[in-house]
Amino acid sequence: MSYCIGFEPSVDNNSKILILGSMPGISSLQQQQYYAHPQNRFWRLWAYLLQRDTVPHIYSEKLQMLLDNNIALWDSIAACNREGSLDNAIENEQSNDFKAFFKKYPKIYKICFNGGKSYNCFKKYNKDLLQSKKYKFYQLPSTSPANARFSFVDLCEAWKNVLD
Template sequence: YEEKLAMLLRHHIALWDSIGSCEREGSLDSAIRDEQGNDFAALLQEYPGIRAIYFNGGKSAQAFKRYNKALLARPDIAFHAMPSTSPANARWRLPMLEETWRKALTESGILCYTESKN
């Protein structure tokens, strides 16, 4: 856990859920009820240096759009709907997820990644 936090801090990456609160039995997104969105306008006001937001899965992107629609028009922020890293997303194996996320983060300048070729 501490190593993961250090890596996030090193790369200036923040984690914040699109859904601030909800009721859910089990772990499936389809079981989410009574959701309340997180206030991204307030987050962006407090941290104006945020230039990119990545959504971990369709439900995250959907919730953001529902509760923060006006923010999508901001030209200074890039929004990226990404495949979910949840084990429930069986269509995407870990190497596929790693490559997709690495590519998106590299293209945004968040990661510097060079793949060595033999």
């Protein structure tokens, strides 16, 4: 069982939307990039939703594409034990400190969970935040290649409401 440590958030003072994954998978951890697995549909989805012709090739440009649209990126889990990349293998998770995060970035008001594990971990450690009227929460289907039930078109349909 590997001990996994997540990434720092990609965020700035203009961020209004926060997308939360659970914990980066093996490819992402190795490359030190969010959603680095070539089959993950995250970057393709956001390029489409933001009406970009192509997905940026350079990682910093991918992050900037989100930041330019007031979208921050982070994970519900700061660290955990896990063998492989699947969310159902996560054990002994430790939550990121969302109270401090939201205090530092007060413009954020939409929180989007990329998959069930992200939401369940957030809920486990942040019940009071889920009760807050300040935030809108969106439980969304995972962009992971393991989520074969959702086609790319289905993902786009589910996620597009975030931008309304």
